[in-house]
Amino acid sequence: MTRSEFFLRSVIFVAIALAPFLIWLLFNVIVLATGAVLVATLMHVVATPFAKLRLPRGVALALSGLLIASIIGGTFFVFGRTMAAEFHDVLRRAEETANAISAEISRAGLSDYLPSSFGENISVSGVIGHFFTVSTEAVLGGLVAFFAGVFLASEPKLYSEGFTLLFAPQWRKEARETLGHVATALRRWLLGQMIEMVTVGVMSGVAVWLIGLPSPIALGAISGLSEFIPYIGPILAIFPSVAVAATIGPYPMLWTILAYLAIHQLDGNMIMPLIQRQLVRVPPALMLISIATFGTLFGLGATIFAAPLTVVIYVAVIKLYLRDTLGEQTPLPGEKAQTPSPW
Structure with a gap:
């Protein structure tokens, strides 16, 4: 081995060893x-x-x-002022529900069995307000x-x-091909998410409106x-609706729980599979583990971008490892499956 070869391999080894630290350090980037x-x-x-x-x-991008x-x-x-007032009302009712639950726990004598810090100086509005606080750095x-x-x-x-x-x-x-496959997968995933978000949002809004x-x-x-x-x-997302329903009565709360269970059963068994079959599908267990991993390593805010990052990693592994290294003909998003996929 020449000195130049030894130096090059040493640099590659050090770069691989430092990669996790660099990802941690540059995660905001x-x-x-x-x-x-x-x-x-x-x-x-x-x-x-x-x-x-x-x-x-x-012209197409400008119109877009x-x-x-x-x-x-x-x-x-159209909805800004109404939504601001409604979000404030949701927050107020959630606070009322939390206070009622805390009072019931104290009345039943269960507070002695809970940690001493439980219920002390806890404000739903404070927690939610802190969570949704937009810092200058975030802007x-x-x-x-x-x-x-x-x-x-x-x-x-x-x-x-x-x-x-x-x-x-x-x-x-290989890098050019992988980048193209990643771009295609992200477009299809984002389109699917937009369809699902609008569908579930409309169904949930109509359901709680019908409940009253x-x-x-x-x-x-x-x-x-x-x-x-x-x-x-x-x-x-179920908890805010249930908290609002709890301020009205037990029957609206029960109907709200049943409505959300029905919506998410419909979403999980019909809407999501139909969208994923046509656009892009990441195995559910892999997505859940990935979201939990990003949240554990980088905080709750990282879970927002865990799904698209998982799509990128998933497509890169299929293209670079399963296809190019192992020779498996595993289909990628946008391709028709010629052989059964291991996923």
Whole structure:
């Protein structure tokens, strides 16, 4: 072994050994990059119908951006004041429910069996307010991710080719192919998530409105947005609705629980499989373990981007390991399965 070969192998070994530490150290940068890629992917998804009309790419992207901005701005203009009042009402009713539960625990004498800190200085509004507090750093990070996503969407080939140049010439073909498969999977996953979020949000809002709960728009929005975190988010979204129903009476609370169970059974057994069959499917156990891992390692906020990061890792493993290394003909998102998939 020559000195240059020994030095190169030493550098590769040190880089592999330091990779986990660098991921931990630069996770905020990874989150920003993920946000930028999602913004670019969203713009591409919305621009696809315009591109099919044979409009220039720049015009299609501009129309995509205008359409997204119009939808967001129009939603806030029409429902913004109503949703703000309804979110405040949901928070107030959740606080009332928490206080009632705490009082019942004390009245039943169960507080002696609970930790001494339980129920002391705990405020639902304080906890939720702290969770949804938007810091200046988060706002700046969101702006960086947004504008970076716009630049990515406007010149994707520039950045994809720049990424492939980081690899040795003999690896650039595989890197380019992998990047293409990852981009396709993210587009299909994001489209599926958008369909599922809107569907579940509308069904939840209509259900609580029929039951007679106040603030149906806010409760529907909470249910829809929670679908962005697969499996775990929808479970957590049940609690605000149940807390609101508890302030009205036991029967509305029972009907709310049954309604959400029915909606999520319908979602899990019909809507989600139908969407995943047509778009992209990640094994549920793998997604759950991945979300739990990201949350444990990097905090609760990391679970928001755990799903798209899992899609990226999942596609990269299939392409680089199962296909290129083991020679398995495992289908990737957007491809028809020619042989049974091990997943």
